[in-house]
Amino acid sequence: MKFTEQHEWLRPEDDEENVVTVGITEHAAEQLGDIVFVELPDEGRTVAKEDEIVVIESVKAASEILAPVDGEIVEVNPALEDNPALVNEDPLGAGWFFRLRVEDMSALDEFMDEAAYKKFI
Amino acid sequence: MSELRRTPLYGLHVELGARMVPFAGYEMPVQYPLGVMREHLACRSGAGLFDVSHMGQIVVTHRGGAAAAAAGLETLVPQDVIGLKDGRQRYGLFTAPNGGILDDLMIARRTDDLFLVVNAACKTADLAHLRHGLPDCDVRMLDRALLALQGPLAEDVLEAVAPGAAAMRFMDVARLESDFGTLWVSRSGYTGEDGYEISVAAEAAERLARALLKAEGVEPVGLGARDSLRLEAGLCLYGHDLDESTSPVEGNVLWAVQKVRRSGGDRAGGFPGAERVLREIDGQPSRLRVGLVPEGRAPMREGVELFDGDRAVGRITSGGFGPSVERPIAMGYVDIDRAGIGTKLEGSLRGRRLPVDVVQMPFRPATYKR
Known part of the structure; x- marks a missing residue:
């Protein structure tokens, strides 16, 4: 699992090559507070690194999540539409945002491992 | 800073x-x-x-007593302060010469004085405004x-x-x-x-x-x-839902302007901007603050522009998620001919047009002990 400075986590899928699942960290979920709405990208969309692709709304404010790397959205988390609070309850699990097909997995090398991320926050 | x-x-x-x-x-x-x-x-x-x-607490006294202080304050606000009984409070507005709103406040009539509570961001300006407008009164900010x-x-x-x-x-x-x-x-x-x-x-x-x-x-x-x-509760946040460009009529806070200060009243006018405010009461304003409910789950916040087809008809001034009503809610200004309850509009959210309805406020009934 890798972590970005924007507090996203990226988990390469074991069963599907070049696909990573993306969500936000516990730290980020806690900072955002109670999440009431998540707007996800369309499946099949091609995204470039740092495109704004997810909007997270808490009671207080809206925040944007950027694409961590270039890729194609292969799946978004359907559960978040009815239950956006999953991001607060289980940010590293049931609160995932989308799965991204990445052409070049070495793009993930620049990101932090868990120990480095813990130090970062 | x-x-x-x-x-x-x-x-x-x-x-x-x-x-x-x-x-x-x-x-x-x-x-x-x-x-x-x-x-x-x-x-x-x-x-x-x-x-x-952080809010400003201001005491206004006059050697002629609370009644004299009340008469003085009526030159700065469109409220009935003279008729406010000892031990009672009411919502008030400092109006500007153009009929806009300098601040909203609470006015309490006490036995010997008036006690005002004003917004934190405006309190220094309010104090100066009071001292300038009420030279015969003693105006003190309390700590x-x-x-x-x-x-x-x-x-x-x-x-x-x-x-x-x-x-x-x-x-x-x-x-x-x-x-x-x-x-x-x-x-x-x-x-x-x-x-x-x-x-x-x-x-x-x-x-x-x-x-x-x-x-x-x-x-x-x-x-x-x-x-x-x-x-x-449908209540205004000064600096967002009310400001120097919005009149009390546009701001839909006309309920706070008592009959005695309106045309035909015993003390009609006599406050800054009275000409515009009374004209808008007797006629109608060009726009109105209304309650808005986005039909979807996405909150529409301050700054979201409102449309009826291709026509831009207004803008949201406060919006977010209402935890008790469990849905997104907002308020904003729309053209007067689009301000009717039930009017269907669209809000421009991140490049998309999403449906939003004009509704009655408050979004949740108040539970005051009257």
Whole structure:
């Protein structure tokens, strides 16, 4: 699992090559507070690194999540539409945002491992 | 940037684990560990304690007594202050010569003076405005703390601390004796809940706050939930929903302009901007502040532009998620011919047009003890 400075986590899928699942960290979920709405990208969309692709709304404010790397959205988390609070309850699990097909997995090398991320926050 | 000020409760906020943010020149708690959602709901089901000590507390006296001070204040606000009875409070507005709004405030009539509570961001300007406009009055800003205790448990909790609180009605003001000195209490607030605002000597504020928080069901509430609570109650946030460009009529706060100050009243006009305000009352304004409900789940916040087809008809001035109504809610200004309840509009959200309906406010009925 890798972590970005924007507090996203990226988990390469074991069963599907070049696909990573993306969500936000516990730290980020806690900072955002109670999440009431998540707007996800369309499946099949091609995204470039740092495109704004997810909007997270808490009671207080809206925040944007950027694409961590270039890729194609292969799946978004359907559960978040009815239950956006999953991001607060289980940010590293049931609160995932989308799965991204990445052409070049070495793009993930620049990101932090868990120990480095813990130090970062 | 000048240094941020702290209220007498700063130490308590930090001890309670609040996240502090800059607000109107003060370091204020935006939320406590409970979080905005649960703080909001705790206020609606039990009681919430708010530190509003950043707001300006101003006493206006005149050697001719409270009646003379009231007559003076009527030259600056479109409210009936002369007719306000001893021990009563009402919502007021400082108007500008162009008919816009300089600030909104609470005006309490006491036996010997007037006691005003004004917005933190405007308080220095308000003080100067009062002193300039009321040269015969003594106008003093106090350094007392101000707490708000809001919610269904507020009456019982405050009565235990300050006997006499339960006998008050909505918008009554009274001096109540307590272990924390004389409290200046009004049965009012800005959440749509029954409750009180309590002015207390700065040095006793923390002890009072601790005593109130000790009661079962009382939670500290930060600015985040204060905003969602007042939004559900349909109440305006000055600087967002009201400002120098919005008149009281456009701002849909005409209920706060009593008949005696309107055309045909005994003391019609006589406040800054009266020409425009009375003209808009007798005719109609070009736009109106309305309640708005997005049909989808996506909140529409301040700045979202509103359309009817290709025609731009207005803009949202406050919006977010209402934890008690469990849906996004907003208020904003729309052209008068699109301000009718039930009008269907669209909000432009991140490049998409999403449906939003004009609705009656408040979004949640108030529970005041009248």
